Amino acid sequence: MSYIQQSFSVQFEYKVFFTEHLFDPSNPVFAEFLDSRAEKGIRKKLLFIVDDGVTKHHETLQEQITAYCSSLDNYELVQDIIVVPGGEASKNDLQLFYWLVNAVDQHAIDRHSYVIGIGGGSVLDLVGYVAAVSHRGIKHIRIPTTVLSQNDSGVGVKNGINYHGKKNFLGTFAPPAAVFNDAFYLTTLDERDWRSGMIEAVKVALIKDAAFFEWMETHADELAVGEPKSLQYLIRRCAELHMQHIGGAGDPFESGSSRPLDFGHWSAHKLEQLTDFELRHGEAVSIGIALDSVYAWLMGMLDAESLERIIQLLKTLRLPLYHPLLEIEDDSSPIMAGLEEFREHLGGRLTIALLEGPGKGKEVHSIDPATLRKAVNMLRDKW
Structure with a gap:
């Protein structure tokens, strides 16, 4: 040879x-x-x-x-x-x-x-x-x-x-x-657009930068009304963290299955499709972050105080936490199909980014349907 x-x-x-x-x-x-x-x-x-x-x-x-x-x-x-x-x-x-x-x-x-x-x-x-x-x-x-x-x-x-x-x-x-x-x-911009756009900053802070998450908590009331100085800082810091990940993660073209910046996205992508894209991308990601945060708490990964802080920030920013199409009746429910589609999009095995705390992400390779259903019910009934 x-x-x-x-x-x-x-x-x-x-x-x-x-x-x-x-x-x-x-x-x-x-x-x-x-x-x-x-x-x-x-x-x-x-x-x-x-x-x-x-x-x-x-x-x-x-x-x-x-x-x-x-x-x-x-x-x-x-x-x-x-x-x-x-x-x-x-x-x-x-x-x-x-x-x-x-x-x-x-x-x-x-x-x-x-x-x-x-x-x-x-x-x-x-x-x-x-x-x-x-x-x-x-x-x-x-x-x-x-x-x-x-x-x-x-x-x-x-x-x-x-x-x-x-x-x-x-x-x-x-x-x-x-x-x-x-x-x-x-x-x-339409208010709905600039408001939903802030979710990617929430996402990257939760995965990458606890101090940035704390800054958003401190300035949440300003961000909620689109105060220009705070909004521009949020945009710049989020862009900076995004670019640092692209250059520093060693996989800029995503050849592997790890996607920490896709936190909250597996269900978001499916929700967008199921609503015929009536949901803005940022609105769907907000729901996805809420869902995955509650799921992480139910699985014993995330403490109750951190979960409450995440939910409260999303609420202060007036971002959605729930949509009826999240409902899970059985393994064939539409939202569950999003897991397989996400795995296919990643290539290789399923990899989902979850949280152990603000600024501390952890990847898992399976989602328990029964626990996920409990998370959906909590979002519907508690908040």
Whole structure:
């Protein structure tokens, strides 16, 4: 027997910029980034794809982008700024995906060019996937416009769309060239969106950083009304912890089965599907965190005081704790199917992140249905 072996590594690097009014002529952040990536003799194209929810609240955005990009050297703006539906519907529409791929082809966007997504996490997931599979990888830039995307999904390395009713069944690991968090976009968010977006900060604090969890408890009343200074600190710290995990966990592309940042997500993904995505992702994750925290307490992992603190924070932030579709009649109940779908999504054996206390996560590889049912009943009847 003979064989040839090859081994190599690829270095990825990107920055998350925190700014305000990104396309104001007096703001040089975006222009300076592009200038740092310019190449002599190569004129690069910029294709913008924008969430329609953003354009509704920022009616002059397209004109601002056009004016801003007109002064850029070595770059050419594709005049057709594409507007797409926002929310989870954008990830459920295969025809929209194909339409965007065709736009990349039509406008001759090559591997030197940039596809730039502006919007919530769902649109950024879609745009990132379009960029990643076109020409085997076009550079993409993310401009997240929601709390959830600025503190979690928009600063990560994952892209994807839903398929056959399964969350993120089609997708890639493709880091962005850069992320620009513009705080001004948060001022026009629907209350339900900015409120549910805070849950990923609760999640990462519970798994990674007890001090951050305590900070949220202290500032919960401010966060509950969207006080800008507190909200912006929450976003930055959550993004920081998220990026530290990506770079420091040794598995940025999730080759193994460990997913500590998916705490509360196994049931959340299923709830989103069962409600036909009427539940916001953050609302479903809040319910999932409450469920898994009560379950951990029933299993003797989490103490009663910590459980009460978690539940109280979620309530102060006015996040949901329960949904009727959680109900478990038997092993074939819809929510139980979420466990197998989550295992399939992970690959390998089932791995669920639970808590031993704030800032202290622990992974388990099985869930007891009877205990889980008790947890559901407690959420329904006690809180």
